[in-house]
Amino acid sequence: MNKTFWESKWAKPISAFISIFGFLLIWHIGVNSSSLGELMPGPIDVLSRFVGSFSVNIGQYTILGHALWSLSRVAIAYSVASFAGVICGLAMGRYPKFEAAFRPYFEIIRPIPPIAWIPMAILWFGLGELTKYFLIFLAAFSNVTLNAYTGAISVDPELIGAARMLGASDNQIFRTITIPASVPHIFAGMQISLSSSWATVVAAEMVRSSEGIGWMIVSGMEINNMQQILAGIVAIGLIGYGLATFMRFLERKLLVWNERGA
Amino acid sequence: MSKNIIKLEVKNLCKQFGDLLVLDDISFNVNKGEFLCIVGPTGCGKTTFINSITKLYTPTSGEILLDNEIVDPNKHNIAYIFQEESTMDWLTVFQNVEFGLKVKKIPKAEREIKVNEYLEIVGLTEFKDYYPRELSASMLQRVSIARAFVTEPDLLLMDEPYGQLDIELRFKLEDELINLWERTGTTVLFITHNIEEAVYLAENIMILTNKPAKVKSRLPVNLQHPRDIADPEFVEIRNKVTELIRWW
Amino acid sequence: MNEDISIDSVQKREKSGYIIISLISLVIGIFLWWLFTEGLGTISHKIMPGPIRVFQSFFSKFYVSAPDGATLLQHLGSSLQITLLGYVIGVAIGIPLGIVMAWYPKFDLFARPVFDLLRPIPGIAWIPVMIVLFGIGLLSKGMVVFLSVFVAITINTYTGIQQTKSVHKWVSHTFGASNIYTLFHVAIPTALPMLMTGLRVALGAAWTTIIAAELLASTKGIGFMIQQSRGLFRPDIIIVGMIAIGITGSVLGWLLGLLEKRVLKGRLSKE
């Protein structure tokens, strides 16, 4: 009897429901039974604020508007970063001399987290959108580049040897073997980058803004509105989860041929 | 070797996955020291059967007795050689072979003697400090074989262990296996879909039907090792098995 | 690490040439930086200080506490202390949790959903919550670091354990090993490369998060130093801070790399 439950298709949703409900319950009890309640709103307050913010404006937009703002920032910066990252990564893999020239800068910039760039980015690009794009770009760029590069240099040497025996030129090998073989790596890099881009949206919106999920959190801090902060955190979590799921779905759809190899 | 003692007793074994009946009322005995090959059409449930013996799957009904007790890897000395490559890539060859002995809490000094002995037998002594990724597929399979034999199991289960190897290597390893078996007197249950392999190795061949698997028949191979695949007697037995296995 | 694999003996001859290219490229870069700042003055030093100014500030920051009240090493020490505190706790809790989640499917069914929801929330978003819950001292910053470490470690451990091949589990079981024995001798060794990756990722996350936390509320630390220099028209100190962050991050990563090589011995780490 017990066993059939664990194997049934209901096990997953039911246990998910129980665990999330349990998590909220602990939160609720924690807040209501201690002095914590003075500082922290409970889950009911936060969730009702979250749900309410679909129809009531926080600042100038509803939460959907803020989410769209944040997503559009991520989408733009992420696309540019992916594009530039793939090109840089492949070029580094293809041309050792380009790698030699470019790599030092890459290695210097890579370990500095986007958030530490905020002050300089403001000085260079001002308080507008460009700075926000720049920060998100930084979050995505290095991962994509690194993965594209790894993809380009870890192509099976036998494959290249075989192609060379058939008389393929370096360029042909690069176009027809290296690039396709790098795709799984590139995709993996893009997946990680999307998550880190999204995680950077809070940092990016710490730069003067008046909209976005990150702004909800930052401005909630400024005006001491815990409900707004937590509603923002809930939104970040849900959208982040959605994006990751979406990328996994895309991977399954697009990279069917790779799954065998992986 | 007293070959008349019943080692393994399978009684009315059934296994069902959901609605799918895979094993249908299988019963047979294996004597101590016997080399039994089980053949059947691909996908007939041979692996399921062997997995039931090792408790990887719990049978739906029926029972399996080893030395008159319900089979239990914790109590009985069973070894299993898998179809897939199964060496552990974080251990050296030596440590891989040692794995089963460690599980069975054999003292260190004794472990070392035994492992070295079996490494010698499978010809891997000079590779004992290598990691699996540095070895070829056939060497890896030899590691697995050594790992199984070194525990001197009461019952050795082999699930198409040579399925992925090329013919030459396979012949070599088959001969090695027979050698080991003759030296150790282990009871061996060998699963294969390769009829020639079965006839080449086994004392007895058990043929299963297509899914759901039942025991179709069981016939002895009374030939001396090493066997000659061109021997007319060999060919005759092979044809007989082939005839039995046809389900169409 | 990857270049080492790809570079075969033929290429080795040229390698020294590549180092020269790297050096030339760096020299050109620094020269251009100097040219447009201190050289021609095209870019105001209020927006981008020149290399000479930055290097001067960098070295003088080792003994000058202006304008933010502490020397570089004091800031660095403060940041590292909290980072390591949060990191150690995060690792100590994250690894066992990841293992238990991956090894006991029933536990996984309950833990995973909550975890999946918390996972995409960046450490920086937790800062306001932690300030409210744990105040503004070491503890709240330690907690924010802990959270981001914990998430990265748990995920990687979890994924690593799940990579355990069934056949290895079977081998262990048929030899009569208990579930726990199999966990420690099969699953955990399998997970080690992923786990090491997790340690590295988490260290990066910890270091990023402490900087963020210090930007928002603190009395010391590299992030605080940067924060103080904003609005004081001292971009040179900001860049010094960024350089210190970058170098420290690299050194920490390198140290973990050494550990990784020792732990994984004959195995390649899985990226």
Added chain:
Amino acid sequence: MKKTTMKLFSLLIVVIMVCSVFIGCTAKEEAPKDDGEAGTSDSVDNAVQDKASSGDLTKIRVGTQPTTIGVPAQYALEKGYFKEEGLDVDLVLFPTGAPLNEAIAAGELDVAANGLASVFPLANGVCEWIGEANTTGGMGIYVREGSPILENKGEIEGKPDMYGTAESIKGTTFLGPIGTSAQFNVMRYIQHFGLSDADIEQIHMDHGQAYQAYVAGEGDALATSPPFSYDAEDSGFIMAASFEDATESPLFDGLLARKDYSADNPESVKAFVKAYYRACEDLMSDPEMRKEYSIDWFTKNGREYNEETMLKEIEDRDYVTQSMMESEDYSYGLGMLAIADFYTFDGKVEEADLPNVPESFNVSYIEDIMDIKINIATYDDLK
């Protein structure tokens, strides 16, 4: 042959990268920035006004805070005073003075109405001090009841209302934003007891957060300004030292302009100053209106005031009017000089930069507009 193709290819990559970055930039700058700017910070009213204003107005970017200093700017904007002067004002709000300075450094603002933090752009020679806007009462250092600091009162000569002894202050933790009046307040306070910054701990937090943290039991003392100082009083915290007692210097919030902007657009700056003072006169002449208006605007920006606290603020803080500037004892820029002098202690203002501060005093706009003569302070006046 191979080499040339390689070079071409890398060149191409560089070009594509650069282009992609620029395409990305321009695309985004056009699309979202328009909306973004319409909505920057303040309110929808502005957006409406922005749209109404056509091209013949001069655009000017103004930074301020949602505090006393920002009210006249917002008021002038809403009343259309700026527009009457031919200005299209883009008002940008900052939570404290530090990020406002950063925006000035980044060239994002032309003029600003800011508090104590103004000293940094002045000392750095980036801005000039073009007017003083309001007096700054109501700031102070607060402690909880039962704090050891409260055990002793009036120990310092001439400060009958100031609490504390060297022993009780030593080792305490102060909350408040560093680089603003709060830090100035704390440092001057402890100096009276012969202590230095090494004897205490100051935790940097914006006013709102600091107040919240203090309420939650963090820290030993809170250095804050209205409205949080009034909230602190309401919560039963006790003022250990007022800003005035501790610092002994009158502090004026005021107006600054980027030097380069002021040189190129003196007419716009003058117009801005004129409209701003017009608003100040309005607000000073009608306290009831000032109260209603301020409460409304502060609340919109997340600073909760009630009537009582607002009345206190009106009591404590005056907007600078023509008559005030004409008075004998008015000394233009004295507060800024005191602060500049103070901040050399930890190198936030370098000693070499001290002369920049009086050099930045530019009263020509006010004198032109009001046709008065203003008495300008020098460092000698500090003694």
